[in-house]
Amino acid sequence: MRRRWSYLRISEAAERIAEAVTQRKLIVMLASCTVSYEGRTVSRLGExxxxxxxxxxxxxLVHRPYGSLPVNYQPEGSLVSVKREEGSLVIVSARAKPSEKLVIRVTRVLHLITAEVVDNAEFEVGGSEREIRDAIAEAAELLLGEKLKSVEVEAKLSGAGFADLLMVDEQGNFVVVEVKRDKADVEAVYQLKRYVEHMRGAVGPRVRGILAAPSISRKALTVLAREGLEYRRLNLRRLVKVREGLTRFLVEEGYGGDAGGGGVHGL
Known part of the structure; x- marks a missing residue:
């Protein structure tokens, strides 16, 4: 026998969600809806x-009642708006670069939670820096967001030490990648700077430096920018999949690079 819901009025839900968006609260809603997406592709999911x-x-994120992946999603940084339209509640999640828009049209609200949620814990990555380094060498585009060709792993730079990765980008620039398993600090920045300066002395100015870590301290980020170096946040979910040999899964499901967003999954 099909269960019965005590539906929340669309008008009330719209007000609560609009307020939650303004106050940057977490919104969790169980609802009957259609989903459409325009961006890297065009898709529509019925009621x-x-x-x-x-x-x-x-x-x-929009999840169906089964499976672990969202059927559609937009990444962090998207602009969310809410409006009422012809008896429905319309949630729009959009961003300009790349241009894409996710539209969720809700006809019935079965359950709604809005709340301020606090979580400041550090996520500890399983595996060693060596394993993370090897994963980047194998799938730099997925983990660092750009196509890089691995030249040498654990590259010996004379008296400067050993760089985790020496790579080359699509413009022919050498790229020194320093990997940290935990939050990167100022010491990591100066370590990377030492490697980059050594390489520039050896091959010329066309050398970039990338610090790859799950997170970075504010002071380290400031010093990094001052020294003309770069930071790439390691996406832990992608890292685990690469380590498990599931890079094809990530590409097919639209999780490649930092662009994220969009496509319909698991239809």
Missing amino acids: GERLIIVKPDGCT
């Missing part, structure tokens, strides 16, 4: 009961 999650950073 169905789904779990909708809007996070304080703009990340928006």
